Amino acid sequence: MRFSALRILKEGLTGNKGWTPHWRDPAPKPAYDVIVIGGGGHGLATAFYLAAEHGLTNVAVLEKGYIGGGNVGRNTTIVRANYNMPGNSEFYSHSLKLWEGLEESLNYNVMHSQRGVINLFHSDGQRDYAARRANSMINQGDDAILLDREGVRRMVPYLDFENVRFPVYGGLYHPRGGTARHDAVAWGYARGADMRGVDIIQNCEVTGIDVENGRVTGVQTTRGAIKAKKVGIVVAGRSGQVAALAGMRLPIESHVLQAFVTEGLKPCIDQVITFGMGHFYISQSDKGGLVFGGDLDMYASYAARGNLPLVEHVMEAGMTLMPMIGKARVLRSWGGIMDMSPDGSPIIDKTHIDGLYLDCGWCYGGFKAVPGSGNCFAHLIAQDRPHPAATRFRLDRFRTGVGLMDEEGTGSQHNLH
Amino acid sequence: MRLPCPICGERDRREFYYRGAALALHRPDPDAGDEAWADYVHLRDNPAGVTRDLWYHEGGCSAWIVVTRNTVTHEVLGAELAEGAR
Numbered sequence: 464m465r466f467s468a469l470r471i472l473k474e475g476l477t478g479n480k481g482w483t484p485h486w487r488d489p490a491p492k493p494a495y496d497v498i499v500i501g502g503g504g505h506g507l508a509t510a511f512y513l514a515a516e517h518g519l520t521n522v523a524v525l526e527k528g529y530i531g532g533g534n535v536g537r538n539t540t541i542v543r544a545n546y547n548m549p550g551n552s553e554f555y556s557h558s559l560k561l562w563e564g565l566e567e568s569l570n571y572n573v574m575h576s577q578r579g580v581i582n583l584f585h586s587d588g589q590r591d592y593a594a595r596r597a598n599s600m601i602n603q604g605d606d607a608i609l610l611d612r613e614g615v616r617r618m619v620p621y622l623d624f625e626n627v628r629f630p631v632y633g634g635l636y637h638p639r640g641g642t643a644r645h646d647a648v649a650w651g652y653a654r655g656a657d658m659r660g661v662d663i664i665q666n667c668e669v670t671g672i673d674v675e676n677g678r679v680t681g682v683q684t685t686r687g688a689i690k691a692k693k694v695g696i697v698v699a700g701r702s703g704q705v706a707a708l709a710g711m712r713l714p715i716e717s718h719v720l721q722a723f724v725t726e727g728l729k730p731c732i733d734q735v736i737t738f739g740m741g742h743f744y745i746s747q748s749d750k751g752g753l754v755f756g757g758d759l760d761m762y763a764s765y766a767a768r769g770n771l772p773l774v775e776h777v778m779e780a781g782m783t784l785m786p787m788i789g790k791a792r793v794l795r796s797w798g799g800i801m802d803m804s805p806d807g808s809p810i811i812d813k814t815h816i817d818g819l820y821l822d823c824g825w826c827y828g829g830f831k832a833v834p835g836s837g838n839c840f841a842h843l844i845a846q847d848r849p850h851p852a853a854t855r856f857r858l859d860r861f862r863t864g865v866g867l868m869d870e871e872g873t874g875s876q877h878n879l880h
Numbered sequence: 881m882r883l884p885c886p887i888c889g890e891r892d893r894r895e896f897y898y899r900g901a902a903l904a905l906h907r908p909d910p911d912a913g914d915e916a917w918a919d920y921v922h923l924r925d926n927p928a929g930v931t932r933d934l935w936y937h938e939g940g941c942s943a944w945i946v947v948t949r950n951t952v953t954h955e956v957l958g959a960e961l962a963e964g965a966r
Binding site for chain 2: 714
């Protein structure tokens with residue numbers, strides 16, 4: 464079933480009776496060429512690119528819950544490529560280009576909206592860093608504009624520019640950044656993979672990874688044993704548990720990150736605005752809700768909900784930046800499980816077990832990486848060598864100390880990101 | 881979340897700084913080799929369930945404590961002074 468304007472018109476005129484499920488609900492086959500563990504955004508994208516770019520269609524995605532029920536449906540939907548460091552910079556640039564062609568390649572409306580991202584700065588030193596980061600982005604081939612205070616004021620006049628502690632000095636504006644409809648990204652990739660022959664198997668938890676003579680041979684699941692030549696683990700916050708099934712310990716600690724949404728309001732925030740000094744960022748969904756969040760709660764957690772001190776902190780930061788939002792009523796808050804790596808950058812690499820691949824460590828920035836991660840992980844699985852945009856996401860960088868990508872400059876240590 | 885400091889009693893989470901897994905108490909010998917050090921610095925069991933982690937009572941008595949708690953439910957099961965905990 465393909466989507467088109469003509470199709471919508473036809474369905475509208477015939478009672479919308481012709482729409483069919485977006486993907487099949489197959490029983491697992493006894494064996495596959497590739498099994499992708501994890502049916503989140505990254506896993507579904509991996510399966511899609513395995514089929515679409517590498518001709519591998521005898522592929523299964525195993526999801527212990529349901530499609531769209533994990534972090535891909537729990538994030539704040541921001542898409543951007545404004546990284547500074549080599550490694551991250553080229554990867555997110557690659558990912559953003561995939562975003563820009565995504566709706567066409569999936570034939571699916573993911574509501575990708577390049578409304579622009581503004582990172583505010585509040586001192587001369589921060590301005591220097593923003594200029595340097597902007598130059599890195601431009602050198603990478605992406606877009607960046609350094610706004611002075613008046614430039615920011617013209618775009619977002621409602622900020623508290625004269626705040627005593629954090630006066631707004633300007634902003635790093637990234638016009639091609641923006642947002643996308645997160646659920647639609649999961650559904651679009653699931654549908655795209657399914658159309659190409661991939662089996663998406665929900666309610667199927669992996670309970671064991673079979674390894675013989677240093678080579679992966681398949682997995683044990685709650686729906687029986689399944690053989691596979693290659694297995695990819697891409698399970699975000701659950702990476703530690705799934706890797707343990709193969710006897711591995713990872714440089715990953717799972718933390719909780721909270722997010723919030725208000726009641727629907729008329730359009731008032733046109734861009735994505737980040738206020739790094741308050742660990743606060745905000746955008747407005749197409750439905751009208753103000754979607755915002757802050758920093759980690761800063762302790763290991765799988766609860767998918769956080770504690771009140773961080774809620775208070777985020778609300779205070781929001782009020783500090785834009786006092787006008789004080790009258791908006793918060794509708795919901797929730798938490799996601801973040802796979803935090805020591806240096807805050809991801810891992811897309813082989814493991815010491817032949818045929819077993821790992822994609823994790825996306826910290827609190829996994830959503831924008833969905834197309835890039837899926838694309839590069841599929842490349843690694845299919846070709847056994849890293850994609851050029853992801854050569855630095857090595858698992859061994861923590862042991863060797865070579866090629867750490869500490870984007871925040873805080874040190875490569877678990878509790879610092 | 882409230883943590884039971886063995887010295888101060890039950891106190892608000894905001895008084896504490898989080899260090900991470902209590903693994904940090906098992907520092908390898910300086911010449912233990914890079915595998916042992918990579919393990920110690922970076923690799924984690926990262927359990928979904930009961931865990932032991934290190935907190936510093938920054939806003940209180942300045943003691944380092946080992947808290948036993950459940951990462952799935954946020955239930956706090958107990959705490960002891962890091963000194964001698966191992």
